[in-house]
Amino acid sequence: MSERFTILKKEGLAKRGRFETVHGVIETPVFMNVGTVAAIKGAVSTEDLERIGTQVELSNTYHLHVRPGDDKIKALGGLHKFMSWNKPILTDSGGFQVFSLASLRKIKEEGVYFASHIDGRKIFMGPEESMRIQSNLASTIAMAFDECPNSKAERKYVEDSVARTTRWLERCKAEMTRLNSLDDTINKDQLLFGINQGAIFPDIRIEHAKRISELDLPGYAIGGLAVGETHEEMYEIIEKTVPYLPSDKPVYLMGVGTPVNILEAVERGVDFFDCVYPTRNGRHAHLYTNFGKINLMNAKYELDDSPIEEGCKCPTCQRYSRAYIRHLLKAKEMLGMRLCVLHNLYFYNNLMTEIRDALDKGCFAEFKKNKISSMMHEE
RNA sequence: GUGGGUAUGGCGCAGUUGGCUAGCGCGCCAGAUUGUGGCUCUGGAGGCCGUGGGUUCGAGUCCCAUUACCCACC
Numbered sequence: 001m002s003e004r005f006t007i008l009k010k011e012g013l014a015k016r017g018r019f020e021t022v023h024g025v026i027e028t029p030v031f032m033n034v035g036t037v038a039a040i041k042g043a044v045s046t047e048d049l050e051r052i053g054t055q056v057e058l059s060n061t062y063h064l065h066v067r068p069g070d071d072k073i074k075a076l077g078g079l080h081k082f083m084s085w086n087k088p089i090l091t092d093s094g095g096f097q098v099f100s101l102a103s104l105r106k107i108k109e110e111g112v113y114f115a116s117h118i119d120g121r122k123i124f125m126g127p128e129e130s131m132r133i134q135s136n137l138a139s140t141i142a143m144a145f146d147e148c149p150n151s152k153a154e155r156k157y158v159e160d161s162v163a164r165t166t167r168w169l170e171r172c173k174a175e176m177t178r179l180n181s182l183d184d185t186i187n188k189d190q191l192l193f194g195i196n197q198g199a200i201f202p203d204i205r206i207e208h209a210k211r212i213s214e215l216d217l218p219g220y221a222i223g224g225l226a227v228g229e230t231h232e233e234m235y236e237i238i239e240k241t242v243p244y245l246p247s248d249k250p251v252y253l254m255g256v257g258t259p260v261n262i263l264e265a266v267e268r269g270v271d272f273f274d275c276v277y278p279t280r281n282g283r284h285a286h287l288y289t290n291f292g293k294i295n296l297m298n299a300k301y302e303l304d305d306s307p308i309e310e311g312c313k314c315p316t317c318q319r320y321s322r323a324y325i326r327h328l329l330k331a332k333e334m335l336g337m338r339l340c341v342l343h344n345l346y347f348y349n350n351l352m353t354e355i356r357d358a359l360d361k362g363c364f365a366e367f368k369k370n371k372i373s374s375m376m377h378e379e
Numbered sequence: 380g381u382g383g384g385u386a387u388g389g390c391g392c393a394g395u396u397g398g399c400u401a402g403c404g405c406g407c408c409a410g411a412u413u414g415u416g417g418c419u420c421u422g423g424a425g426g427c428c429g430u431g432g433g434u435u436c437g438a439g440u441c442c443c444a445u446u447a448c449c450c451a452c453c
Contacts, residue, residue: 036415060414096414117416143414195414226413234413254414261413276415283417299407337417 002189003218005250009359013242013269016359019219019250022189023080023088023140028250029266029355031348032056032090032274037063038073038083041279042341043334046085051315052342053349056140057085058274061133062094066116066123070136078138078186090274091139093130095146095195096223096255107147109164127171131192135179138186143221144172146195151228158199162208169194173215193219193252200233202240209244219272220245221252226261235264242269259288259351259375263368266355273352278344283337285329288347292375296340301326314346315339 002022009016017028033040033054040049040057049057059079064070076082079089098105098112105114111126125133130145146165149158176192179185194212198205212220222241225234238253245251252272253265262273278288285296289309294301296308307317308325316325316339328336351371358367 034415041415041417058414063415090414092414094414100414146414148414221414223414252414257413275413277413280412280415280418283415284412286412295409297407298409334417 003191005218005248007248009362011359011362011364012267014266014359014364015269015271016356017250017271019271021088021140021191022187023086026055026088027356028271029262029352029359030055030272031262031352032058032272033345033349034058034274034276034279035083036060037067038079040341040345042283043338044279044341044345046083048315048342049085049345052346053353054087054345055349056088056090056272057083058090058092059083059137059139060092060094060097061130061137061143062092062097062125064091064137065094065125065133066118070133074136074138074186078136080138088140089137090141090193090272091134091137091143092254093134093143093145093195094125095130095143096148098125099148107164109167111145111168112147127168128175131172131175131179135176135185135187135190139190140187141191141193141219142176143193144169144195146197146223148224148227149197149199151199151224153199155201155204158197158201158204162197162204165195165197166208166211169212169215173217191218193217193221195221195223195254196241196245197224198237198241199224200229200237202237205237205241206244209241213244213246216246217249219250219252221254221272222270223254225253226256231261231264234261235268238265238268238270259348260372262351263355263372267364267368275348278348279341282341282344285326285336285340287340288344290371290374296322296326297329308343312343312346313350314343316343316346 004020006018007015008018019026019028033049035057036059038059064073073079073082080086098114105112111124113124116123127145134142145168147161149161173192180188180190194215194217196205196209196212198208222238225237242251250271251269253270255275256265256273257275258277287294287296287308301322304322306322308322309317320339325336325339358364
């Protein structure tokens with residue numbers, strides 16, 4: 001075992017932790033920066049990531065498999081070398097993409113048949129394929145291949161789907177163990193995180209959590225949330241599920257979320273996060289600040305000479321004004337997106353730093369209350 | 380100066396042989412977006428149809444005049 005999760009401090013269910021990996025230490029709670037195709041969208045380099053305090057980069061198995069091909073990345077020495085990033089990388093299994101992007105998919109016991117969204121060619125992906133791809137990519141943490149059922153799916157469908165996801169997880173573990181023992185495997189210490197499913201049925205979630213906890217994996221994720229249910233339903237599921245996952249392992253809430261979602265989830269015991277919001281919203285001029293979200297495309301910023309947020313330490317706010325960035329966005333200059341994405345990622349990374357500081361000092365509850373009230377306040 | 384053309388929300392345009400609350404794209408404003416297809420979607424505000432007359436039950440559409448701009452020619 002190469003990894004170690006140490007809980008440094010607790011406040012209620014909230015944990016201040018440290019996750020040690022072969023690629024370095026991850027201080028938790030952490031927000032992983034999403035770079036699906038081994039690139040943070042918006043012309044952000046790994047050099048930039050170092051500058052804005054990124055701890056973990058997240059890439060995607062499905063996307064890298066269809067282009068450029070995981071075999072090529074392996075030939076080039078693995079994802080770390082390929083993209084020149086030596087800190088931890090988490091790869092998502094491709095399970096979610098198979099359901100959200102691919103068309104003509106057919107789910108079977110062995111895996112999923114579907115058509116590539118790039119060129120339409122037929123692809124098969126099952127637990128073993130996903131593990132092999134992720135092993136080729138040589139990420140720090142590999143995610144289990146799961147099915148993410150629709151949030152409105154009927155109980156019977158979810159039960160069957162979750163049972164299959166459990167069987168898939170056992171196959172993932174066996175395959176990962178095998179791959180990690182092979183001589184030509186780049187990262188023989190690759191870690192596998194299991195994924196809890198069950199839509200919004202608490203009892204299915206709990207049963208599944210108990211079941212996968214027996215597999216004694218280095219970490220566990222809660223998947224299938226923030227896909228259409230209300231915030232209240234999401235918080236309720238987190239609250240009811242986390243107690244049935246191993247208390248000495250990190251919990252990762254997949255694809256979530258807004259700054260408020262993160263604060264609420266940390267309070268309920270979540271340690272890892274990722275979300276496309278800071279990057280996607282950055283590309284669309286929606287910027288996060290401590291006084292709420294602003295849309296820089298609004299006409300009122302045309303002559304605004306101030307930075308996105310007064311006092312912000314991000315590379316963008318150090319030099320550029322709202323009026324200038326707005327102009328770049330209007331002119332569709334790539335630099336506009338880049339500056340916005342840098343600001344948003346810095347904001348998220350910094351939010352996590354503040355959360356960890358508050359946990360260290362034992363004042364998370366108060367920090368959370370003040371932060372939310374500040375962000376609800378409009379400029 | 381002569382001939383021709385165009386004038387419709389901030390910009391670019393549609394508006395059938397005159398007929399019901401004048402449309403569209405962009406822009407503007409406000410939302411949505413949660414294990415990313417550099418998107419997409421949903422609302423909203425904004426026009427006395429260049430100006431003045433006329434014909435008609437009824438004119439953005441027809442007639443006259445006038446103004447501005449564009450193109451040719453002198």
